Amino acid sequence: MFVAYCAVCDRRTLLGVDEIDWVENLTRGVLSVSGRCPRGHEVVILTGDAFTPHRDPRYFGPAPRIWTKPLNRMRSWLRIRFQLSRDLPGPFYRF
Numbered sequence: 001m002f003v004a005y006c007a008v009c010d011r012r013t014l015l016g017v018d019e020i021d022w023v024e025n026l027t028r029g030v031l032s033v034s035g036r037c038p039r040g041h042e043v044v045i046l047t048g049d050a051f052t053p054h055r056d057p058r059y060f061g062p063a064p065r066i067w068t069k070p071l072n073r074m075r076s077w078l079r080i081r082f083q084l085s086r087d088l089p090g091p092f093y094r095f
């Protein structure tokens with residue numbers, strides 16, 4: 001079953017197996033399912049494996065600790081020696 005949106009009826013309807021006219025394999029992972037809504041209007045649904053979310057193969061997880069440890073140590077070293085101040089120096093005050 002598919003949930004199909006009919007633009008003529010302006011509503012979503014369930015498309016059962018009996019209402020499906022044909023299924024076409026457009027490209028790898030993309031299917032085009034064509035059918036008719038209960039009132040007889042033509043409805044086309046794009047579906048397939050290309051529309052399902054997958055994990056990004058380029059993401060290998062968080063950086064290993066052996067990479068981040070030197071940066072964290074430097075950050076804490078800087079934090080100790082330089083106090084962060086957001087106040088404007090005296091000459092920049094207008095009043």
Ligand SMILES: [Zn+2]
Binds near residue numbers: 007009
């Ligand atoms: Zn319709």
